[in-house]
Amino acid sequence: MTxxxxxxxxxxxxxxxxxxxxxxxxxxxxxxxxxxxxxxxFISVMIPCTIVGFFLYYKxxxxxxxxxxxxxxxxxxxxxxxxxxxxxxxxxxxxxxPNFIEAFFEMSSGFxxxxxxxxxxxxKLPKSALFWRSFSHWIGGMGMIVLAMAFLSGSxxxxxxxxxxxxxxxxxxxxxxxxxxxxxSLYMAYLIFxxxxxVLLMIGGMSFYDALVHTFGTxxxxxxxxxxxxxxxxxxxFIHWVIIVFMFLCSVNFNxxxxxxxxxxxxxxxxxxFKVHLMIISSAxxxxxxxxxxxxxxxxxxxTSAVGTLIxxxxxxxxxxxxxxxxxxxxxxxxxxxxSTTGYMTSDFDLWPTFSKFILLGLxxxxxxxxxxxxxxxxxxxxxxxxxxxRGLYKRTHPNSVYLIKMNGQHLRQEIAxxxxxxxxxxxxxxxxxxxxxxxxxxxxxxxxxxxxxxxxNVGPGFNLVGPTMxxxxxxxxxxxxxxLLMIGGxxxxxxLFILLSPHYxxxxxx
Numbered sequence: 001m002t003x004x005x006x007x008x009x010x011x012x013x014x015x016x017x018x019x020x021x022x023x024x025x026x027x028x029x030x031x032x033x034x035x036x037x038x039x040x041x042f043i044s045v046m047i048p049c050t051i052v053g054f055f056l057y058y059k060x061x062x063x064x065x066x067x068x069x070x071x072x073x074x075x076x077x078x079x080x081x082x083x084x085x086x087x088x089x090x091x092x093x094x095x096x097x098p099n100f101i102e103a104f105f106e107m108s109s110g111f112x113x114x115x116x117x118x119x120x121x122x123x124k125l126p127k128s129a130l131f132w133r134s135f136s137h138w139i140g141g142m143g144m145i146v147l148a149m150a151f152l153s154g155s156x157x158x159x160x161x162x163x164x165x166x167x168x169x170x171x172x173x174x175x176x177x178x179x180x181x182x183x184x185s186l187y188m189a190y191l192i193f194x195x196x197x198x199v200l201l202m203i204g205g206m207s208f209y210d211a212l213v214h215t216f217g218t219x220x221x222x223x224x225x226x227x228x229x230x231x232x233x234x235x236x237x238f239i240h241w242v243i244i245v246f247m248f249l250c251s252v253n254f255n256x257x258x259x260x261x262x263x264x265x266x267x268x269x270x271x272x273x274f275k276v277h278l279m280i281i282s283s284a285x286x287x288x289x290x291x292x293x294x295x296x297x298x299x300x301x302x303x304t305s306a307v308g309t310l311i312x313x314x315x316x317x318x319x320x321x322x323x324x325x326x327x328x329x330x331x332x333x334x335x336x337x338x339x340s341t342t343g344y345m346t347s348d349f350d351l352w353p354t355f356s357k358f359i360l361l362g363l364x365x366x367x368x369x370x371x372x373x374x375x376x377x378x379x380x381x382x383x384x385x386x387x388x389x390x391r392g393l394y395k396r397t398h399p400n401s402v403y404l405i406k407m408n409g410q411h412l413r414q415e416i417a418x419x420x421x422x423x424x425x426x427x428x429x430x431x432x433x434x435x436x437x438x439x440x441x442x443x444x445x446x447x448x449x450x451x452x453x454x455x456x457x458n459v460g461p462g463f464n465l466v467g468p469t470m471x472x473x474x475x476x477x478x479x480x481x482x483x484x485l486l487m488i489g490g491x492x493x494x495x496x497l498f499i500l501l502s503p504h505y506x507x508x509x510x511x
Contacts (some may be wrong), residue, residue, distance in 0.1 A: 003074055004065040011067075011075040012082065013056025014300050019083060020049040021151055022383030023090070030128035031208075038128045041094035041194045049086055077497045080140075080488050084108040085429045087136055098128040101477045108484035110136030111375060112491035115343035115460030116451075118473040118480070122228050127209065134213040134224045140491065141220025141250075141373035186254055193219045204239040214344075218246045221373045223343030230345045230468070231333075240329055240346060244336050251340035252277065253380075272408050273369050277379045281339050284363055284396030288331040288356045292307070293324075293399065295353045331356075339363040341375035343460020350467035357463065361450075364459050375458025375490055377427055384412065384420045426494055431456055434486055438479055451475070455483045456490040 023046040030039040086108070092095075104119045109116045110133050119125070127131075194215055201211035210226060217224050220305040227233035231243060252274060260268050268274055291415035330347050337344045338360045349360060367376010384405065391403045405412045434452035441448070443465055450462030451472065461468040472483065489497040499505050 002070075004062070004067060004071050006060050007062045007065045007067040007071050008075045008078065009056045010060050010247040011060050011071075012078055013053045013058075013060070015079045016049050016053030016082070016086070017057065018140070019139075020046045020053060022135065022139055023049075023132070026090070026128045026132035029131045030126070032437055033127045033130050035126045038090070038094045038096065038126045041090040042128070042132075044093060045086065045089045071503070073496050073499055076486075076492060077500055080111065080497075083111045083140070084484065087111065087132070090132065091129055094129060099477075101480055102473075105480040105484045106133065107136060107471065108487045109135070109460075110222065110224060111140035112453060112458055112487040113137050113140050113220045113222040113341070113375065114458040114491075115217070116455060116462075116466070116483070116487070117224070117471050120471060120473055122226065127226075130224075130226045131213060134216040134222070134226070137220030137222030137224060138194070138216040139220075141222065142186055142254075146192075167224045185258060187239075189254055189257055190219065193246060193250060197242065200242045201239060204236055204242060205235075206234070206239065214243070215246075215482050218243050218342060219250045219291065219373065221247065221250055221340045221342040221368065221375070221458075223337070225344065237326070237329055240333050243344065244329075244333050247336045247340040247342045247344070248281070251336075251342075251372050251374035253369040253371045255371050264489045266352060270408070273380045273383060274384050277369050280363075280366060280379065281335060284335045284339065284359050285328075285332050287337055287359055288352075291353055291355045291359075292327055292331060295325065295355075302509060306320075312344050334360065335363065338459060339366060339368065339374075341367050341459045343454075343456055345461065348467065348469050350463055350469070361453075361463075364450075364453055364457050365382075367457055367459075377424065377457070380407075381424060383407070384417060385424060387412075388417060388421070423494065426498075427456070430486070430489070430494060430498070434482065437482055438475070441475055441479055443474070451483065452486060455486045459489050460489060 010424070023042045027042050027046070028037055030036075030042065084104055084107040087107035088097070088100060091103040091106065092098060092100045097106055097119075105116075105118055109113075115137075122130070197215045197218055198208075200213045201214060202208060206214070213224075213226055216222065223230075225231065225233070231240065234240070253271070256268050256271050256274060333344070333346045334349050336342075341364075349357065352360075365377055366382055367378055368374020368381040370378050384407070387405045391405060394403055395401065405417060431452055435449050436457065438452055439445075439448045446463050447465040450464065451466045454460060454462040454466065461470075464470075465474060466472055472480065475483065485497070
């Protein structure tokens with residue numbers, strides 16, 4: 001099996017045209033806010049991107065080539081890296097982020113829906129630049145190539161080869177006979193969530209611009225905000241709970257929504273992954289609430305809660321959230337934000353007790369469900385690994401017994417179980433190697449480890465020097481490139497990107 005470079009180039013061309021078309025929205029935003037220099041920078045990138053994409057898609061003849069899975073790995077990886085590189089150009093040209101490496105980091109974080117940032121003062125950036133930064137979450141959330149697939153009917157490129165390289169999670173479900181139809185169905189649900197949340201946030205008092213930008217960060221589980229203190233800027237429980245609900249909804253397997261439409265809502269609660277997902281997040285919230293309530297070091301004088309200590313414009317302000325409801329809201333928001341890998345914050349959880357921080361650290365590993373916009377190892381894999389561990393214990397005392405692992409009542413094939421085990425092992429290997437490389441910067445272990453973990457799991461904030469009120473500006477240019485690739489690799493489920501480093505991939509004699 002060889003790599004068909006013409007077919008890969010054709011797909012890359014289609015994606016470049018879509019990416020160029022996406023730049024129309026920040027241009028319109030720039031026109032509305034009168035940001036001429038930013039408009040010019042986007043146009044100077046959009047035009048050549050369109051021309052090159054048009055040439056690659058329409059002028060390259062791929063009739064003699066059959067697009068395969070190996071082509072999908074290369075095409076998807078190239079598109080994601082190009083998206084970050086091309087998306088960074090307007091920010092660099094306009095001067096919003098003058099350093100290209102830092103702009104590349106920011107857009108890698110955006111498209112991979114990570115939410116980590118190098119910006120020290122977000123509010124100084126032009127509105128159109130901030131819009132593009134957050135819109136990248138929406139583009140990358142459901143999958144950039146899934147978006148391209150929705151327009152690829154008749155192109156000769158089979159969707160399953162692309163989807164297998166990009167779709168997150170251990171399993172891949174088709175909602176219809178054609179993957180292009182599946183892609184359109186997924187984006188229809190995506191649009192419904194986007195419109196619904198935008199309207200609700202506006203009802204809560206947000207402007208249309210703020211509502212749209214924060215919706216992009218929520219449904220894409222990305223977490224970029226237009227304010228230095230993130231969602232803490234809006235001291236509004238209604239807004240916080242709207243975002244909590246949509247962060248959770250978008251971290252759930254999107255396929256079950258379509259199944260629920262056909263078979264009823266009750267089928268959702270019969271899904272093994274959903275039940276475990278709900279159990280994990282509920283338990284995490286309960287434990288954090290209890291810990292924050294009982295810990296003696298979270299209550300200041302006059303009953304002021306340290307849970308409400310926030311950072312705004314580099315100064316600490318205390319919000320008197322004395323009621324249990326406020327404490328519960330804070331705990332629920334941060335737990336859902338971290339597990340969904342959105343990364344928004346309403347409080348500086350780096351000031352929380354160690355027990356609560358450890359729970360959040362665990363949620364960073366777990367992440368969202370399969371086929372969701374969330375990152376992490378995925379709940380489905382955690383469920384399978386737990387079942388494998390249980391089988392291992394059982395076989396120790398009953399070595400001759402037959403123990404079948406089932407998901408949703410169906411026998412799990414050994415091939416899937418093996419692939420999941422391989423992924424978990426590779427995930428921890430990359431995490432360890434990444435931490436080793438990043439430790440060259442000389443920062444403390446928690447900062448180095450959590451920076452790699454949060455990028456690999458596409459969460460956003462980490463702990464200590466990369467905590468919720470800090471940023472990644474402190475790292476060297478080399479480290480920012482490494483972290484950028486980890487964000488993209490994590491979003492593509494590791495193997496899609498890192499398989500390109502294998503000699504076997506480029507050897508045509510190897511299948």
